[in-house]
Amino acid sequence: MEDRARLFTRGHVGVVILTSTRERATEIANDALKLVQRYEGFELRLLVDGERKTQMREFMTRRRDVVVGTPGRIRDLLENEDEFARGMAKTKMLIFDDTATMLTLGLRDDMDAVSAYLPDPARVTWIYTTELTLPLRQAVRTLLSPNHLFIHEGEGVDTPPEPWEHVKQYHTVLPHASDQLPHLTKLIAHDQLSNPGRSRVVIFTPTARVAQLFTTFLRHLAPSLPAGGRTTFHEVHSTLQPGERTAALHTWVSDPSGSSVLLSSEISLKAEQYGPCTRIIQLGIPPSAEIYAQRISRACLPSADLRADLVLLQWEIGFLSWILGQHPFHPCTTAELGESLTLLAEKSDSGPLTSFPPSVPATEALDQVPAEIRQFDPGVAARLATLPELFEALKPQVDELAVKQTFASLLGYYIPKSGDLRVSRQVVIQGCKDWPRACGLQGEAYVSPEFVRRLGMEDTRGKRFASAWKERVGGMGMAVRPRMLSERFRTRE
Known part of the structure; x- marks a missing residue:
């Protein structure tokens, strides 16, 4: 038996x-x-x-x-x-x-x-x-069978606060697509100065192509960061083979540099696989509110200055108002970020050791972490000032084919989300057409009339769509619900 x-x-x-x-x-x-x-x-x-x-x-x-x-x-x-x-x-x-x-x-x-x-x-x-x-x-x-059972594991139990409720959340609406790369670089610099010696930034992008392209661009702009060229960049996305993704995640989790950045478009990886980090940056709208909540819950490094940043373009504001309304966002303008960055850079230059947590110099004294990796070189403010110059130098080197492929991936990502954005597909297409400027290219991308026709849209409808968009944003650069709009007009009357 x-x-x-x-x-x-x-x-x-x-x-x-x-x-x-x-x-x-x-x-x-x-x-x-x-x-x-x-x-x-x-x-x-x-x-x-x-x-x-x-x-x-x-x-x-x-x-x-x-x-x-x-x-x-x-x-x-x-x-x-x-x-x-x-x-x-x-x-x-x-x-x-x-x-x-x-x-x-x-x-x-x-x-x-x-x-x-x-x-x-x-x-x-x-x-x-x-x-x-x-x-x-x-x-x-x-x-499942027709007589299946539904079991709610939290039924009858007081629900504890969600992890993301403890994370400071900020949103920035950029005036132009060309501001994306400089703003991302400044956010990375801000985190390196806010969490010196232990900065771990995760940037979530809409598509794998964006993650791949922006990793290359940010490496070029790295000399303007407080950690300079010692900043390490990692990427995890669907264009990598499964074994390559596993290896990239392992390298990221075990990165000892204290100034590391991971770009990812994955929606299925869990918090444990990303490891602790100090800042989550969501570039563009996330796939859903649930996925966004999961992503910012990963900012769980103990005793760190935890922060999540949502970086949007103007035509994406509807997602913030309608889909992410439960999140306690604070506005962060590009000017405010610049002022904060200037103060932190001056503090670092005035006394580099004082800007690092006490544990970092002590660890360096024991030769456990190389000082040349952890310590910022003098002249942080001067390096930050080179960002515009580096961005201009990057533009002639941009691979236009890679940008076009990335643009096509953005169309595939954003067009089905026009409902979540509360805008028409025509507005989405125009927003994506302007996106190549984020990579330093001049002019907008080309979308054939045949492609527009297949989507069930005609060019003659553009004016009406644009008018509807202006009504939605109320002429003030932010999306509002119809009820809010009508209340505003009644108040004016």
Whole structure:
């Protein structure tokens, strides 16, 4: 009897956990290992992209009590590996982790395919999510039985404050797209001076192309920063292979420089994978209010001057007013940032050691952290003053093809979000057409009339759309709800 049980456990999977990304699957596997180690003989298999032969060898020769992987990877193995398919045929439990994110990433077909293969009558299915979106409700009808149960883990319990409620949040509306790169550089400089010796800045961008392009640009502008060329830049986005993303995250988390910057467009990575940081910068609108809240919750470095900055262009203001209304934003103009930066730079130049926390010089004295990395060179204010010159020198070196590809990615990102922005698609297209100026190019990008026509818009409607936009912003450069607009007019009367 024991031999038969042993053969069964070696030949069949007990629990399957599907999650959104390779990184999230690795995180779950590490946590699950701590649990299964308490039970003698229990083993776990992690199935992600990039290690097919090794994974299949372990799967075929060892126990497979718990399998953790991504929907696409599991589906691929089910369709192409007979041994794997036979091992999954008697699975008793299927768990979908972070389901809303999987649906956002377009993994619905893979989820359905895996669910359809597993034995339905004898299977228990769990769906875990932090938000009940419409796509998720639709998926529930397919993935769960009609008499499924909904369990709210916080029901009957006082809900503690959200982590993001403790983070100081600021928003800046830039007058021109060409102000984006200089403003980002100043925000990085501000954090290096506010958290000297321990600055860790994460910049979230709308698309992977923006993260890739702006990483290159910011490296060129780095000499104007307080830490100068010692500032390290990292990037994590979908254009990297899974193994490259994992390596980049590891390098970022273990970066000892005290002045590091990470640019990312990922929406599925969790706080633990990013590690502690001192500042979150959201460039452009985030994918959703929930994702923005998750992102700024990652600014969790103890005893640091925590801050989150939302940097928008004028046509993006509607998202701030309508979607992020629950967040306690404080306005931060470019002039205010410049004044604060000047004061911090003067303080640093007057006594560099006094601007660093006491622990940093003490650590340097023990040779635990190289002083040449942690300590700012003299002349911080003078370096900051070189930013306009460096930006002008960058413009002739810009790769126009890379900018055009990035512009196309922005169109794909922003056009579906015109409803969240409370503007027409024509306004969104015009805003994206102006964006190449952020990279120092002259003039706007070209969008063919055929492309506009396919979106169901005609050029003759532009004036009416522009008029509607002016009504929405009330002629004051900020989006307002219709009720607020009517109240303003009644007050004037």
